[in-house]
Amino acid sequence: xxHRSEVEMLNTIIVGVDGRPGGDDAxxxxxxxxxxxxxxxxxxxxxxxxxxxxxxxxxxxxxxxRHGLARAQSHAGDAANISFAESAGPTAAAALEALAAERGxxxxxxxxxxxxxxxxVLGGSVLTELLRGSVPVAVxxxxxxxxxxxxxxxxxxxxxxxxxxxxxxxFAAALTKVVEEPPGEVDLxxxxxxxxxxxxxxxxxxxxxxxxxxxxxxxVARAAAQLPGDVRVRDTRAYGLPEQALADxxxxxxxxxxGAHGRGTLGRxxxxxxxxxxxxxxxxxxxxxxxxxxxARS
Numbered sequence: 001x002x003h004r005s006e007v008e009m010l011n012t013i014i015v016g017v018d019g020r021p022g023g024d025d026a027x028x029x030x031x032x033x034x035x036x037x038x039x040x041x042x043x044x045x046x047x048x049x050x051x052x053x054x055x056x057x058x059x060x061x062x063x064x065x066r067h068g069l070a071r072a073q074s075h076a077g078d079a080a081n082i083s084f085a086e087s088a089g090p091t092a093a094a095a096l097e098a099l100a101a102e103r104g105x106x107x108x109x110x111x112x113x114x115x116x117x118x119x120x121v122l123g124g125s126v127l128t129e130l131l132r133g134s135v136p137v138a139v140x141x142x143x144x145x146x147x148x149x150x151x152x153x154x155x156x157x158x159x160x161x162x163x164x165x166x167x168x169x170x171f172a173a174a175l176t177k178v179v180e181e182p183p184g185e186v187d188l189x190x191x192x193x194x195x196x197x198x199x200x201x202x203x204x205x206x207x208x209x210x211x212x213x214x215x216x217x218x219x220v221a222r223a224a225a226q227l228p229g230d231v232r233v234r235d236t237r238a239y240g241l242p243e244q245a246l247a248d249x250x251x252x253x254x255x256x257x258x259g260a261h262g263r264g265t266l267g268r269x270x271x272x273x274x275x276x277x278x279x280x281x282x283x284x285x286x287x288x289x290x291x292x293x294x295x296a297r298s
Contacts, residue, residue: 010039022111025140093129152254156187164259247281
């Protein structure tokens with residue numbers, strides 16, 4: 001069942017495909033998201049060019065692009081909300097961003113294993129480059145296209161007292177308005193990269209541990225204050241490597257969100273290789289929200 005929000009959250013979604021299983025996962029996730037808010041999907045091959053002038057790198061790349069779109073078309077069937085477009089740029093990410101700007105897209109969706117044929121040579125990881133942009137990016141976990149559909153009701157957000165974290169929380173707040181069982185639940189996840197020890201062996205409290213608990217409480221309170229009052233809120237405190245902690249949490253949640261470049265009192269959340277590591281390990285869809293995207297929505 002679709003639930004329309006007062007202000008539409010997703011109008012247009014760009015889907016990057018490359019003829020590989022990751023592209024199938026991306027299309028499946030984009031279709032799932034489009035059903036929440038009746039969004040239009042634009043599926044593209046994101047072909048890399050030799051320059052910014054639209055020249056394809058090689059005949060092999062052109063053939064791969066045609067194959068990617070043909071494969072997506074076969075999976076899409078006759079869905080009325082899906083269109084197909086070729087896009088080109090010096091990197092796959094640049095091609096996706098250019099098309100997103102042209103169509104006024106609200107979200108770019110890629111698969112966890114999405115790589116253009118020569119992407120690492122010309123532009124590095126697709127995801128890493130997209131996270132420097134201004135459009136939120138959703139990453140479909142590997143095998144998502146083969147997973148049975150089920151209602152979404154639980155949303156987890158990695159939080160810290162940073163602008164990036166705030167952007168993710170506000171996006172999550174909007175998402176709770178269109179999930180199948182609103183108002184849904186938001187799990188505010190604060191990851192402390194330090195060990196969990198908070199007491200000496202004799203039970204004496206560790207002063208630093210008390211300070212960290214206070215920091216955790218403040219981070220959660222700041223995030224909770226940005227959520228609608230009718231949203232159920234829970235909080236989770238995790239320790240250790242952020243990518244592993246969030247990957248573990250993703251096994252029990254429907255959607256996981258985070259800011260693109262978070263750094264606050266609890267330490268780094270997602271940045272550079274960390275975000276890629278989470279995308280590679282996540283068991284549920286991951287949505288990364290740049291601060292610039294949050295400002296554009298405000």
